Amino acid sequence: MAQLNYKAELDFDGCTGCNWCDIACPSGAITMTERKAYINDDRCIGCGYCVDRCPEDVMWMTKRVVPLELPIGAELDAETQAQAVALIEKAGVPLVSPLCPCSLSTPMQAAAAIVKGAQNLEDVSAMTGIRGGCKIYCVAPTLRLLKAAGRDVTPPKGFRWYDLTLNMSDLEGGEIDGEEGSWLAEDLDYFNLRKNESTPAERSTS
Numbered sequence: 001m002a003q004l005n006y007k008a009e010l011d012f013d014g015c016t017g018c019n020w021c022d023i024a025c026p027s028g029a030i031t032m033t034e035r036k037a038y039i040n041d042d043r044c045i046g047c048g049y050c051v052d053r054c055p056e057d058v059m060w061m062t063k064r065v066v067p068l069e070l071p072i073g074a075e076l077d078a079e080t081q082a083q084a085v086a087l088i089e090k091a092g093v094p095l096v097s098p099l100c101p102c103s104l105s106t107p108m109q110a111a112a113a114i115v116k117g118a119q120n121l122e123d124v125s126a127m128t129g130i131r132g133g134c135k136i137y138c139v140a141p142t143l144r145l146l147k148a149a150g151r152d153v154t155p156p157k158g159f160r161w162y163d164l165t166l167n168m169s170d171l172e173g174g175e176i177d178g179e180e181g182s183w184l185a186e187d188l189d190y191f192n193l194r195k196n197e198s199t200p201a202e203r204s205t206s
């Protein structure tokens with residue numbers, strides 16, 4: 001994803017300041033001031049979650065006059081690419097592509113957003129368009145990338161995220177006991193085969 005055509009708007013007078021839209025927004029586009037919601041157009045990824053959540057029905061989606069170019073698109077400069085590749089390797093992110101099936105964002109793009117300064121899930125979302133659909137597949141690998149970059153991945157108070165679950169890259173050979181009926185050793189072999197057969201940059205576009 002590189003360009004967005006829609007954004008959210010609201011009827012300011014009808015807003016009661018309930019905060020539901022702010023809680024629902026995956027990209028940190030909504031802030032509350034004096035019990036009124038404000039939308040930052042530059043961070044709105046056009047997902048519509050806020051519209052679905054607003055109990056007063058005072059939000060809607062509208063077509064942008066000028067499409068929004070996301071900060072992280074398909075083209076990355078060589079230095080960012082190299083840093084993103086190093087971060088992907090450090091995080092042990094499964095290098096299936098795309099990282100986010102809803103936005104078609106790749107592991108390279110999520111890692112590049114972090115290299116360019118994204119501090120949390122909301123920032124990566126605003127920079128790449130992840131979390132705009134199911135919010136399931138993109139979160140765990142993005143949290144792994146953020147953690148590998150030294151960012152704080154503690155969920156906000158009262159929230160629980162899809163976690164930093166173990167994946168194959170967390171396992172050492174000695175931990176695979178080869179019990180009958182377990183295919184972990186074979187799975188790990190396949191994981192390493194895929195991991196070594198091409199560079200992350202190549203895999204992210206395959």
Ligand code: SF4
Pocket residue numbers: 007008024025026027028029030039043044045046047048049050051
């Ligand atoms: S990103 Fe989604 S939830 Fe946030 S303001 Fe835009 S449409 Fe609403």
Ligand code: SF4
Pocket residue numbers: 010014015016017018019020021022036037053054055056057058059
């Ligand atoms: S959900 Fe609707 S009523 Fe509640 S703060 Fe947002 S715009 Fe206002």
